[in-house]
Amino acid sequence: ETAVFQTPNYHVTQVGNEVSFNCKQTLGHDTMYWYKQDSKKLLKIMFSYNNKQLIVNETVPRRFSPQSSDKAHLNLRIKSVEPEDSAVYLCASRKRGAAIYEQYFGPGTRLTVL
Amino acid sequence: GQQVKQSSPSLTVQEGGISILNCDYENDMFDYFAWYKKYPDNSPTLLISVRSNVDKREDGRLTVFLNKSGKHFSLHITASQPEDTAVYLCAGGGGSNYKLTFGKGTLLTVTP
Numbered sequence: 001e002t003a004v005f006q007t008p009n010y011h012v013t014q015v016g017n018e019v020s021f022n023c024k025q026t027l028g029h030d031t032m033y034w035y036k037q038d039s040k041k042l043l044k045i046m047f048s049y050n051n052k053q054l055i056v057n058e059t060v061p062r063r064f065s066p067q068s069s070d071k072a073h074l075n076l077r078i079k080s081v082e083p084e085d086s087a088v089y090l091c092a093s094r095k096r097g098a099a100i101y102e103q104y105f106g107p108g109t110r111l112t113v114l
Numbered sequence: 115g116q117q118v119k120q121s122s123p124s125l126t127v128q129e130g131g132i133s134i135l136n137c138d139y140e141n142d143m144f145d146y147f148a149w150y151k152k153y154p155d156n157s158p159t160l161l162i163s164v165r166s167n168v169d170k171r172e173d174g175r176l177t178v179f180l181n182k183s184g185k186h187f188s189l190h191i192t193a194s195q196p197e198d199t200a201v202y203l204c205a206g207g208g209g210s211n212y213k214l215t216f217g218k219g220t221l222l223t224v225t226p
Contacts, residue, residue, distance in 0.1 A: 040218065
């Protein structure tokens with residue numbers, strides 16, 4: 001079954017460490033997103049990539065950097081994690097085409113920063 | 115401020131009843147409105163969506179009502195069932211980057 005895959009499912013680390021999350025979609029979509037769902041359950045967009053190019057970069061700290069090798073992959077690196085980075089990170093993809101908003105989400109990566 | 119608001123964090127409905135979930139938005143540029151369903155520890159999945167040129171859309175037990183002048187849209191679930199128990203997220207979208215802005219969600223609990 002084609003879908004949006006994320007690894008790892010969970011990650012626990014200490015303040016100051018670097019972490020990297022992977023996302024791959026097999027839906028043939030051109031646009032991919034990273035969202036952060038914080039403790040208040042609000043799902044907020046962080047980045048959007050279209051065909052390996054960054055098209056949306058919300059106000060996120062510089063320690064967050066997305067990395068895209070091709071349109072099917074969009075990874076997220078956090079250079080030096082802080083306690084407020086504890087959250088669920090969700091990857092999503094969108095089919096190419098005008099006025100198509102539907103997004104398909106991965107299962108999420110839950111990050112806990114000690 | 116929050117651009118998309120779901121004022122009720124939770125809602126409990128008896129089985130067979132109608133569930134009404136509400137969403138308010140601020141952005142005049144939104145022309146796409148959607149409801150996503152999320153089970154615990156699962157990712158959100160799209161339930162139903164409408165464009166701004168319609169004020170109502172039905173799909174089985176689901177109906178979305180859009181009130182653009184009031185910047186409000188709602189999801190009605192008729193004949194609610196225990197398996198409808200989940201978090202429902204509303205989202206608005208608009209503009210050239212097709213970005214979605216989500217509400218915080220409403221936990222719907224359908225009791226037998």
